Amino acid sequence: MNSPLIDVQRLGVRFRTRKGWLQALREVSFSVNANETIAIVGESGSGKSTIARAILRLLPAVDGAVHWQGQDLYALPPARLRAARRDLQIVFQDPLASLDPRLNVEEIVREPLEVFQRDLSADERSALVARVLERVGLNPTALAGYPHEFSGGQCQRIAIARAIVGSPKLLVCDEPLSALDVSIQGQIVNLLAELRRELGLALIFISHNLAVVRRIAGSVLVLYLGRVMEHAASADLFATPRHPYTRALLASIPVPDPQRARRDAPVALGEPGSALHPPPGCVFHVRCPFAVERCRREVPVLESSGDGRSVACHRWREISAGT
DSSP states (O other): OOOOSEEEEEEEEEEEETTEEEEEEEEEEEEEOTTOEEEEEOSTTSSHHHHHHHHTTSSOOSEEEEEETTEEGGGOOHHHHHHHGGGEEEEOSOTTTTSOTTSOHHHHHHHHHHHHOTTSOHHHHHHHHHHHHHHTTOOGGGGGOOGGGSOHHHHHHHHHHHHHTTOOSEEEEESTTTTSOHHHHHHHHHHHHHHHHHHTOEEEEEOSOHHHHHHHOSEEEEEETTEEEEEEEHHHHHHSOOSHHHHHHHHTSOOSOTTTOOOSSOOOOSSOOOSSSOOSSSTTGGGOTTOOHHHHHOOOOOEEOSSSOEEOOTTHHHHHHTO
16 A cells, blocks of 8 residues: 555644634644545634645644655755655635735746756746646736736636646645635636646645535545544545534535425534633534533544544444434
């Protein structure tokens, strides 16, 4: 069995605030293989974007480890980390804010080549930039334009071109659709799926849009208040969710036909808890319709269910059996 491209083990991240320490992530573990797409889902404040930045060392972790092709990213010296960044790229949520307004499109997309592929001539770089822009669906006339001259969807295509121009192995997409019109979101999802197949990319796709996640992801990691609630293959998770939080998330997906809308699925109760002062025991128990006294006292471990799935719930067996 091949080793994973990236292996995240018991990752922990916290931030100092005026009100104390906020534990944004706690003991998060997962791995991603080559040519695989894993989605990370959860409500706002669950820690999805923090994972994206922590595994790329854009912010520091306080616990755990991130191994990239067997190397501990947090132990790499600056020169080796800089070299590794060619293979680790990210597409941010706000496409316009992620592009330098002082540079035109050609300069934006060419910048990674000037950092990581200095052996290329100026003509070779320009030719590669033009090919990549065409591949993401932009005309050559876009080369001389500036970010403010383009729509949100076009800016996201520019950001994707910048991310893939150096032929990375892993692409982290941090809510890449949330700032786009619904009519454009499908186009960007299709583009990312095509690029994954063509380039052999591994994707970490962070989103709150479960309908999109179902289309693009091979497996799904469900987060709540910085903890993993469930991890499973996409088909399994959408067919038979085991954690009450996952069930509540899936029940919230809009169904266009009122006659087919699922009205019997249990839903989360009340507002999300505080990451600054998380509840004791299971962090979801204050909203869970299945919570019992044990849930209020003991933190559930993320345990394997023996079929390639993991779930952190004291009662998942009873819930799955309907008892």
